[in-house]
Amino acid sequence: MVSLAQIISEISYEMQGEKDRGKTASYIPSLAQVDLHHWGMAIVDRDGKMYASGDSHKQFSIQSVSKVFGLSLALDLEGDDLWERVRQEPSGSPFNSIIQLESEHGIPRNPFINAGAIVVSDILVSKYGFQGAQGALLQLLNPLVSNIDGMFIDYELAQEEDETGFRNRALTNYMKNFDNIHNSVDETLGFYFRQCALSMNCQQLAEAGAFLMSAGINPRNGKRVLSTRHTQTTLALMMMCGHYDGSGAFAVRVGLPGKSGVGGGILAIVPGVASIAVWSPGLNEKGNSLLGTKSLERLVQKTGWSVFRY
């Protein structure tokens, strides 16, 4: 078998040649300006070995990928009580849709669409307070990552999203109307935007996700981050809902639990085998990284890592 190092380098070469690189998210000015030519990938295997290529050391805004970490914290806190405030089903709708909230009385379909992730943020703010929730998030991530240089919450970006995020503000007010937001809209949403404004690079992100490959154990120190069952739940929901209304296509093409962000990052997990982070800022029409998805598709073709593969 070809080595992982060689595979990742082949993919890097292929992606450099891609003409159609998608489009950056237009509605967040700072993200809109990111150079479409960036591409990076990092893989941590079960032994903790890192394989990386391209701009894998360059920081980007992980945005909705952060919802995986928020969910892990909330699941650890609330356990299955969480499912009374957010459901476990694919929404079949865009990430920022408000339609289902009306007929479903303010209970979002899953924790990875915006509405659901905002409920998760609200749970963390209820537990830790607005400042404390940010601390809890970083306390989860720091021990997972070997080199935290450049990993930070980009307050300026969070502020920018806070000032222009009328749609998320609509979602939050709407859920508060149904008593599914327990804190002030400003605090819950403030934390949500800060969580999304996490700046990481591919190597950090792959390491941060490694506990999901290892049944909830931080492979760097052997400590449990999340119960085995909640880890499986997180992976199942990544598979079902991690790419919004493009989740089905991602499952067919890649066949791994993954979570995308509008900054162009994707975290994908091969249970027991690898944690993968890929970044390319151009998005497809569903809001998922165009070349990030393609890179993962190629990786799975070359390694056979799909969970649906014999």
Next chain:
Amino acid sequence: MVSLAQIISEISYEMQGEKDRGKTASYIPSLAQVDLHHWGMAIVDRDGKMYASGDSHKQFSIQSVSKVFGLSLALDLEGDDLWERVRQEPSGSPFNSIIQLESEHGIPRNPFINAGAIVVSDILVSKYGFQGAQGALLQLLNPLVSNIDGMFIDYELAQEEDETGFRNRALTNYMKNFDNIHNSVDETLGFYFRQCALSMNCQQLAEAGAFLMSAGINPRNGKRVLSTRHTQTTLALMMMCGHYDGSGAFAVRVGLPGKSGVGGGILAIVPGVASIAVWSPGLNEKGNSLLGTKSLERLVQKTGWSVFRY
């Protein structure tokens, strides 16, 4: 490790003790009358060995589980052209919903909701004709099953569904309005109801699904049934859409690609490991077998077979 024979016998024992056995589908008289106390399970492992318990030899109507076989035939015929007539995404709606068809111009969300499976049926009728399509289906299944005794298309049941299936007739006419049905509504729907009226037992169904565990190869004769890629696609779609708007919960609880039928059957696949059929006629509120799901959940807990498990 406890043997599979013992595990399946433990589950059988547990299920006998369950008080809440769900409800049979009320809208199809013949199915409504089935005794709620039936329960059967059969597992075929990668070596072709069969483990079975309970009413695993008793025939039941596989109903929507048949959509897996219809899809396999159509994918083999059409390849990726199929995706121009049916999409690959969870619908987020009940199995018989017509709402999305309006805004999405007659293209169903996936091949496992009724509308999508009817399009698949239409493809088979276009290729083989109304009678021929039934033959093609049986020709797919016969070599997969070691003992075909009692495996047949229940014409009487098909007729009953044909006469009362106004909702499916509405779906079909609606798609025909968008030119996404190419044959007469009567023929396409006639074949669809016959496919759904397949009568099998758990042992036959587990064997019939075994090619999906084996990357598309019929383990009984080593012949390819479906390409590796299309097999993975089928599994991915079973995972994403196999339990309608209960697919997310099934992924969380069971973590396997599966397809349910309103007759109380479920086919679940552990890629490379096992093909599992379970039957218990009582349904939960999403229309999936209540104890069938519970049985699979217990099986996965005892074997660790979830694709999300390390």
Next chain:
Amino acid sequence: MVSLAQIISEISYEMQGEKDRGKTASYIPSLAQVDLHHWGMAIVDRDGKMYASGDSHKQFSIQSVSKVFGLSLALDLEGDDLWERVRQEPSGSPFNSIIQLESEHGIPRNPFINAGAIVVSDILVSKYGFQGAQGALLQLLNPLVSNIDGMFIDYELAQEEDETGFRNRALTNYMKNFDNIHNSVDETLGFYFRQCALSMNCQQLAEAGAFLMSAGINPRNGKRVLSTRHTQTTLALMMMCGHYDGSGAFAVRVGLPGKSGVGGGILAIVPGVASIAVWSPGLNEKGNSLLGTKSLERLVQKTGWSVFRY
């Protein structure tokens, strides 16, 4: 005041000069071929005097305008029991939408959208039988119209719509699924298409609608056609729902209860004053006659006939 004869002749002249004449309905071949240059108008005043201009003697397919007559028959039969099978509210959706039927369990929003008019047809078929319902319709119309030459049900057109009307067939099957259609889909829909295929000219149509101006009395013979209350109900529903999702704009621009048909006809009523029929086959984007609406707008400006006018 300028005479009605002069007003109608001015409008005729204005409409001749209109360049943008809309588009004929594309989905019914016979209607698609009608010459866009046709235009006719006829007004019957409270004394039974007829004012007419343009192609007011030329036959056209009244299509959905016929729903007014169907409703009158059904209201006379069922009285307020009718409202258990069809509601009285604007739908806010296109004339052939199926979406609301799902959440509202097969009860259409009003008797003028297709689904509602099909329920009305079903009531007439239940009462009179398939053939009898056609007879009842003609028996309603004949005494209202002074010269019935050329007024007939165009069976060929009805047949054409029957063979291609998959969307209406979907609606009917869908409602039958909810037990809101009591006859066979073929019979109910067969009558519906025949009712819609009524061929009349403007003079006949204006006369046929005159009982609605006269509190339910046929002005030609003084006989009651419909009770005063049901007449008001019919007018109220024409105002609220007579132009589908263009009803609000029609109320603002014209301010009269009216009912349009996809053949380009509109019947509008000035209670106590006039019954107006106008025909121009080109439709606007909502499926209502473009110049028909404009003609009525001009008529109301010149006469002050809006019900909202002091």
Next chain:
Amino acid sequence: MVSLAQIISEISYEMQGEKDRGKTASYIPSLAQVDLHHWGMAIVDRDGKMYASGDSHKQFSIQSVSKVFGLSLALDLEGDDLWERVRQEPSGSPFNSIIQLESEHGIPRNPFINAGAIVVSDILVSKYGFQGAQGALLQLLNPLVSNIDGMFIDYELAQEEDETGFRNRALTNYMKNFDNIHNSVDETLGFYFRQCALSMNCQQLAEAGAFLMSAGINPRNGKRVLSTRHTQTTLALMMMCGHYDGSGAFAVRVGLPGKSGVGGGILAIVPGVASIAVWSPGLNEKGNSLLGTKSLERLVQKTGWSVFRY
């Protein structure tokens, strides 16, 4: 003919005997506490003569009835440009629904559902500023009302709604996301809540609406308040959308342009004949005054004032 004084007194007597008086709006505490036994009615005829009965002198919160006055101001300012920011169609949905805003890109269906009225408020805030808009509203109303005692904006109630009106805040943020709100959400919504918090009695409200009966002229001083055309537009929209998803039933039962408020008030206009205000705080299931509607139905039966009546 029985005199109007006698008719109104008969209705008062009938309404006193009604057992089922509906329910007050539960979501606004101050409104929830209002005594269900209140009932008042006032009619101003074309000569300015006032007929009144019951609690016609008692103040209540006119709530959404105020949308008529806001619309009049905005129509006078913007003319038909207004229709680029709000449409003229019945919504077919509850007053506070957010669903259509998603598919219709932030353009509300009409100026009387909450979303539409908030856009109207935004227009007034753009023109006059937050404080100025309140002044403009009172400047419209003061010359229309003979005795302004007790007519005021209830800031406390407005504040209460502002603090709990998460659903309206959701709507406003949602529309701002589509650039259909030009001021800050706080200012636009702040004015909206103050407009709704207008406290008036039936006599004042009937007088305030009298210009709508008189083609836009204030009958008290002969000055034009609104152009004839915009007055008709306002009346048409009251007819089509004034009672939310109960507008069709109101048109059938009452047959007059009317606007209801959640405080239990209704303003109804008989063009050229009368301006009617009725108040009874208990609401029906659509959020419109139960006995207010019944009173108007009785009034129209006794007077023949329906616009659909010969």
